[in-house]
Structures are given as C-alpha cells and as structure tokens.
Amino acid sequence: MTYGKLISIKRNGGVYEAEIEVKLEPKPGQFITLVFPKFEVPLSIGDYVDGVLYVHFSSEKIYQLLSKRMEVMVKGPLGRPIALGKKVLGIAEGGLYYDILFPLREAKRKGSEVAVNCKGCRSEFREPLKGETWDTVIASVRDYKALPSKSLVYVRWVKMNCMMGVCGVCEVKGNLPCVEGPFLEVERLVDKG
Incomplete structure (x- = not known):
C-alpha cells in the first residue's frame, strides 16, 4: 500500500x-x-x-x-497482467469501457493496432472493420458468453473482499478473479457442453 x-x-x-x-x-x-x-x-x-x-x-x-x-x-x-498481441480488439458497453481502457492505451503506446466495438459509449479508438482478425480480444460486457472462448473478459460482477485469494468470496467456476484476474478467459467461465 x-x-x-x-x-x-x-x-x-x-x-x-x-x-x-x-x-x-x-x-x-x-x-x-x-x-x-x-x-x-x-x-x-x-x-x-x-x-x-x-x-x-x-x-x-x-x-x-x-x-x-x-x-x-x-x-x-x-491481479494478473495480461499479454497483448499486435492487433488488439476491445469490446465494451456503456461505462464498462473504462475497464478495458488502460490495456488498450498501453497496447497503442507499444505500437499495436487497436480497435474498439463499444455499444453505448464513445471511444478514442477506431471501430473494427468487418472480417478483421485479432491476436487479443479484451472485453467488459454483461453477457460474455457469446464472446470467442479465448477472449479475456473483465470479471466485475463478483465481490472482492481480501484481494489475495484467501477468502474465496470472488470465486467463479474455480477461478479467483482477485488474483487470477480481473481479466479471465471466457472458456474458464462458461460451462462446456
């Protein structure tokens, strides 16, 4: 502290x-x-x-x-830092845009190509073109289940008490967002099958 x-x-x-x-x-x-x-x-x-x-x-x-x-x-x-590729797509809605802002800005500062699909918010980044492919997809949305499985979603719907993974209050499908996140791969959060 x-x-x-x-x-x-x-x-x-x-x-x-x-x-x-x-x-x-x-x-x-x-x-x-x-x-x-x-x-x-x-x-x-x-x-x-x-x-x-x-x-x-x-x-x-x-x-x-x-x-x-x-x-x-x-x-x-x-929390755990995330790796960002050369082409980074951000997906957000409304005020949740601020959850992905720092990774997007850092990617841009390091020379990555960055675009954002932002529903109900304004972004300083360009919109993605139809058919573009991305190395990294980061998102802060309410319905993350429709995202590609390797996308990183900001887990904000859990209560974080201890911030050290000890209390387990933030546990989602065996993951502790306070130490393993707050960005987690969608495939770790969605039931398979």
Whole structure:
C-alpha cells in the first residue's frame, strides 16, 4: 500500500475520473483498490502516465469520500497482467469501457493496432472493420458468453473482499478473479457442453 495525492476529480456524464499522483508500476490487466477507513473499493486502472493514476467510477459515495481528501491510500497493482498481441480488439458497453481502457492505451503506446466495438459509449479508438482478425480480444460486457472462448473478459460482477485469494468470496467456476484476474478467459467461465 502507498499513499497518493489526489490531483482532481472530474465528472464526465455519469462517470467520475479521479487523477491520483502515486508511484506504481501497473501492467495491462491489473487493478487497484482505494482504501478507506472501513472498506476498500476495487477499481480498474483507466490509465497511468508520468506517475499519475486515472481511475473511473460512478458511485456518488466514492466521490463524496474522495472529494474530502488530499491523500488517498492505494493498494496495488493487484491481479494478473495480461499479454497483448499486435492487433488488439476491445469490446465494451456503456461505462464498462473504462475497464478495458488502460490495456488498450498501453497496447497503442507499444505500437499495436487497436480497435474498439463499444455499444453505448464513445471511444478514442477506431471501430473494427468487418472480417478483421485479432491476436487479443479484451472485453467488459454483461453477457460474455457469446464472446470467442479465448477472449479475456473483465470479471466485475463478483465481490472482492481480501484481494489475495484467501477468502474465496470472488470465486467463479474455480477461478479467483482477485488474483487470477480481473481479466479471465471466457472458456474458464462458461460451462462446456
């Protein structure tokens, strides 16, 4: 855990973006938690550039707690980094787009070709062309079962308590998203047969 300095909180539509100056070394696919006196809030990493962490959330309660602070306790990066290919496709809907933003931006910075199919949201990336093939598909959607089996889906529908895989509360089909994820292959989450 480390302390970070809250730089700003901005609202864009129904989503807040907090900028936190903090020393981390996050990799694509990892997440952080903001630590408050009585609870922790797991959040996807929206971006990390020049020592500034960008996180997105829609909770008014988190906004109220953060806006009263100059310092923020950050735990992380947590979870398992993901490998990104030379052609990366992101699939998202609405506010879930922010779950895949950091891996997409990192892929672009490293020279990968990136496109996004985003239902109900605007993206800074181009849309995929019909018939294109992809090395890596990452997604944050409510219905992941229709995705290709090797796609990586952001598991956000589970409660994460300990963030260490000890309590088992986040278990999905034998997987622990808090340590093995938060991105897991669709084939690990869907019943075969």
